[in-house]
Amino acid sequence: MTPETARRKMTGTWSAHSPLTDVPAAVDTELAAFFRARHADYDDIDPVVADAVGALELFVTGGGKRLRPVFAWAGLRAALEGGGGSLTAPTGPGDVLRAVSSLEFIQACALIHDDIIDQSDTRRGRPTTHRRFSALHSERGWTGDPARYGESQAILVGDLSFSWADDMFADSGVDAAALTRARQPWRKMRTEVIAGQMLDIALENSGSEDPGAALKVDVYKTAAYTVERPLHLGAALGDADARTVSLLRKVGREIGVAFQLEDDHLGVFGDPAVTGKESGDDLRSGKRTWLLMCALDRADRSDPAAASRLRTGIGAVETDAEIDELRQIIVDSGAAEQNSARVRELTSDAVDTLRSCHLASPFVDELVALAEQLTERRS
Amino acid sequence: MTPETARRKMTGTWSAHSPLTDVPAAVDTELAAFFRARHADYDDIDPVVADAVGALELFVTGGGKRLRPVFAWAGLRAALEGGGGSLTAPTGPGDVLRAVSSLEFIQACALIHDDIIDQSDTRRGRPTTHRRFSALHSERGWTGDPARYGESQAILVGDLSFSWADDMFADSGVDAAALTRARQPWRKMRTEVIAGQMLDIALENSGSEDPGAALKVDVYKTAAYTVERPLHLGAALGDADARTVSLLRKVGREIGVAFQLEDDHLGVFGDPAVTGKESGDDLRSGKRTWLLMCALDRADRSDPAAASRLRTGIGAVETDAEIDELRQIIVDSGAAEQNSARVRELTSDAVDTLRSCHLASPFVDELVALAEQLTERRS
Known part of the structure; x- marks a missing residue:
C-alpha cells in the first residue's frame, strides 16, 4: 500500500x-x-x-497485479463518471471495493x-x-x-x-439491488473462465493446430474473465446505462485479447531478466498459442522443412541454441509480426473507442494508460 | 416423479x-x-x-436421494408450520423448491x-x-x-x-430479503463440508486412531452439510424464529451423525444384495470410521492380538474369510454394539425433541419418519 x-x-x-x-x-x-x-x-x-x-x-x-479488481473498479468509475450510474445509500465506495476484491x-x-x-x-x-x-x-x-x-x-x-x-x-455490504444487477456478469464470468480452461486443456491434448481454437481460449480464459466481465461487473454495481456497459465490454474484449497475445509474445521472445521466466518458456513447455498456430500455418505454406522443425521442436527444445532456432522460424514465418500487429490493432481500436466516447476524460486517461501498460509491457 | x-x-x-x-x-x-x-x-x-x-x-x-433439498424443504415447512415464519410475495413455493434444488x-x-x-x-x-x-x-x-x-x-x-x-x-426467484437471511447457513454449509473433507483426507493419511477425530469428520462432512445446515437454510428462507432454527440445528446434528454411523455400520456389516456395495466394503478400502477407531481402542485393552490383526488387516483384506474375521473382532470388541447404541441414542434424542416441540404435528410426523428411515435403514 x-x-x-x-x-x-x-x-x-x-x-x-x-x-x-x-x-x-x-x-x-x-x-x-x-x-x-x-x-x-x-x-x-x-x-x-x-x-x-x-x-x-x-x-x-x-x-x-490485482487486475480483475482494478478493471471492476474501472467499471464502477465509468458508471459514475459519465456512464449514467450512481451509488445508492447505504452502499459506499468501501463496500464496492470489498465486492471487487472478491x-x-x-x-x-x-x-x-x-x-x-x-x-x-x-x-x-x-x-x-x-x-x-x-x-x-x-x-x-x-x-x-x-x-x-x-x-x-x-x-x-x-x-x-x-x-x-x-x-x-x-x-460485502453492497445493497441487494446492486448485487442483483451484478448477477449476470458474475454468473457469466465464472462459467466463461471455467469453459476457457476446459478449452485450453482440450487444445493441449487434441494436438489441434487451428489458430481459431487458440483464439477462443484467449477470448474466454483471458479476455472475458480478466477484463470484459470485471468491467461489466463494476459497471453493473454502479448502475451504468446500457450503452456504457456495451462500450466497456467491447473495449474489454479488445484489451483482454491484446493482453494475452502480448503475453504469448513475451513467452517466446521476452527477456528473462525482465519477465522473471525462463527464456523461451512457452517453447520449452509447448504452449499452444495463437502465435504458434499461425507460425505453423504460415511455415507450412512458405517453408515446410521449417514448419516440420517447429512442430517437432515445440515442447521438446531445451538449449538456448534450439530456442533461438525456433524463434527464428516464428519470425521468418511472419507470425511474430502478425501477432504484434494484432496487439497494436486491438489496443488502438480500444483506445480510439475510449478517446471518442461519452465517459469523462480524466477517467478515460486512466483506463487508456492501464490498457497501454498491459499491451506494451516488457514483463 | x-x-x-x-x-x-x-x-x-x-x-x-x-x-x-x-x-x-x-x-x-x-x-x-x-x-x-x-x-x-x-x-x-x-x-x-x-x-x-x-x-x-x-x-x-x-x-x-436428494437428501439435502429434502431437509432444506423440511426447514421451510418447519418455518411455516409452527416456526413463526412465512413466505413473502413475490416468493412462491416453486421459487424455494428451485433454491433448495441447487x-x-x-x-x-x-x-x-x-x-x-x-x-x-x-x-x-x-x-x-x-x-x-x-x-x-x-x-x-x-x-x-x-x-x-x-x-x-x-x-x-x-x-x-x-x-x-x-x-x-x-x-431462483426467491426475494432478496430471504436470500440475505439464508446467507449465513449457505456460507457455513459450504465451508463446513470442505473443512470436513480436508479432515477426512488428513485422517486417512495421518494414521490417527483417535475416535474423536473420526467423529469430527462425521460432524462436518455429513451432519452439518447434509442435515443441520440444509434444515437451517430452509428455515432461514421461510423466516423461522430463532428457537425453531436452534431446534432444527440440534436435531439436524443428531440425525446427521446417526445417519453417518449407520452408514459406517452398513459399510462393515451390510448385505451386498441390499446396499449395492461389496460385502465389507469399508474393511477392504480401509475407511477410518468411528466404528473402526473404537474397535481398535477397545481391542487394544481387551485382546491385543485381535487389535493387531485388525490394524494390519484394515485396507488389506480381500477374501470373505478375512472380512468375516475382522467383523468378528469388531463385534467381540464391543464397538459394533457401541456404534449401534449411539445411533439409537442420537435418533431417539432427536425424535423425542421433535415429538415434544412447538412445531405442527403432521410436519413432525413426516420429519420423524425420514429420520427413522435414514438411521434404521438397510441400504
Whole structure:
C-alpha cells in the first residue's frame, strides 16, 4: 500500500473516484481483513483446517497485479463518471471495493487448480499449493502418497477459495439491488473462465493446430474473465446505462485479447531478466498459442522443412541454441509480426473507442494508460 | 416423479406444504429445466464445453436421494408450520423448491472431486467423471496422458457445478430479503463440508486412531452439510424464529451423525444384495470410521492380538474369510454394539425433541419418519 492509500483508508477517505493505481494496495488491505475474520471463524475446527486457511492466505495475499479488481473498479468509475450510474445509500465506495476484491478468490481457485492440472512445482518462486501439502505430508511422516495427498488438499483449498469469493462478494455490504444487477456478469464470468480452461486443456491434448481454437481460449480464459466481465461487473454495481456497459465490454474484449497475445509474445521472445521466466518458456513447455498456430500455418505454406522443425521442436527444445532456432522460424514465418500487429490493432481500436466516447476524460486517461501498460509491457 | 407430483407441477399446485416425500421428484424436474437453459446458453461455445455440460448433467440428474433439498424443504415447512415464519410475495413455493434444488450442485462438486481424490473408477455403477473424460481422450487418440486429462477436466466440471449451485440458488426467484437471511447457513454449509473433507483426507493419511477425530469428520462432512445446515437454510428462507432454527440445528446434528454411523455400520456389516456395495466394503478400502477407531481402542485393552490383526488387516483384506474375521473382532470388541447404541441414542434424542416441540404435528410426523428411515435403514 502506498502511504497515501494507507492514509485514505485510515481516515476513511477511500472514495468512489479513487484512482485505478490505488486499487491493488486497497485490495490487499481488504483481503487481509477478510482473512483475519476467517481465521477467527474456522481455525478452531482443527489444525488441519487452520493449515488450509493459512495456505490460501499465503496464496491470495502473496501479491499479483490485482487486475480483475482494478478493471471492476474501472467499471464502477465509468458508471459514475459519465456512464449514467450512481451509488445508492447505504452502499459506499468501501463496500464496492470489498465486492471487487472478491475476484482475487476466483483467481486463486483458478490458479491453484491450474497448478495441479499443469503439475507445476512453483508459482512466483514459491512452492505451489499442492507441493506445499505434499511437503507437509512428508515432513510428518504420514502414510500414503505425498503427491496424491498434496493434490487432494489443493483441490479442496481451491474449492474453499471459490466459495469464499462468493462470500466476500455477497457479504460485502453492497445493497441487494446492486448485487442483483451484478448477477449476470458474475454468473457469466465464472462459467466463461471455467469453459476457457476446459478449452485450453482440450487444445493441449487434441494436438489441434487451428489458430481459431487458440483464439477462443484467449477470448474466454483471458479476455472475458480478466477484463470484459470485471468491467461489466463494476459497471453493473454502479448502475451504468446500457450503452456504457456495451462500450466497456467491447473495449474489454479488445484489451483482454491484446493482453494475452502480448503475453504469448513475451513467452517466446521476452527477456528473462525482465519477465522473471525462463527464456523461451512457452517453447520449452509447448504452449499452444495463437502465435504458434499461425507460425505453423504460415511455415507450412512458405517453408515446410521449417514448419516440420517447429512442430517437432515445440515442447521438446531445451538449449538456448534450439530456442533461438525456433524463434527464428516464428519470425521468418511472419507470425511474430502478425501477432504484434494484432496487439497494436486491438489496443488502438480500444483506445480510439475510449478517446471518442461519452465517459469523462480524466477517467478515460486512466483506463487508456492501464490498457497501454498491459499491451506494451516488457514483463 | 410420481404422477401426482407431475400433475401438481403441471397445474401449478406445488404448494408450501407439499410433503417431504414429493421433493426428490420435484427436484429432478427443476434440475432438468436448469440444464435445458444452460445447454442453450453454453453449448454453442464449443463441443468441448457441451461435453462438459453433458457430463455434469448425467451426474446431477442420475438419481440419488436428494437428501439435502429434502431437509432444506423440511426447514421451510418447519418455518411455516409452527416456526413463526412465512413466505413473502413475490416468493412462491416453486421459487424455494428451485433454491433448495441447487444443493444438488454442491453435492455433485463434492462427489466429483471426491472421486478424483479417492481414485474411484465407478459411482452408482457408472464410470466416474474423470474416468469418463479419460475414456474420451483415448477414444479420440489424443496426445498426453488420458488419466491426467480426465482428472483435469473433472476438476473443472466440479468447479462448474459449484459455481452453478450459486447461480441456481441466487437466481431462483426467491426475494432478496430471504436470500440475505439464508446467507449465513449457505456460507457455513459450504465451508463446513470442505473443512470436513480436508479432515477426512488428513485422517486417512495421518494414521490417527483417535475416535474423536473420526467423529469430527462425521460432524462436518455429513451432519452439518447434509442435515443441520440444509434444515437451517430452509428455515432461514421461510423466516423461522430463532428457537425453531436452534431446534432444527440440534436435531439436524443428531440425525446427521446417526445417519453417518449407520452408514459406517452398513459399510462393515451390510448385505451386498441390499446396499449395492461389496460385502465389507469399508474393511477392504480401509475407511477410518468411528466404528473402526473404537474397535481398535477397545481391542487394544481387551485382546491385543485381535487389535493387531485388525490394524494390519484394515485396507488389506480381500477374501470373505478375512472380512468375516475382522467383523468378528469388531463385534467381540464391543464397538459394533457401541456404534449401534449411539445411533439409537442420537435418533431417539432427536425424535423425542421433535415429538415434544412447538412445531405442527403432521410436519413432525413426516420429519420423524425420514429420520427413522435414514438411521434404521438397510441400504
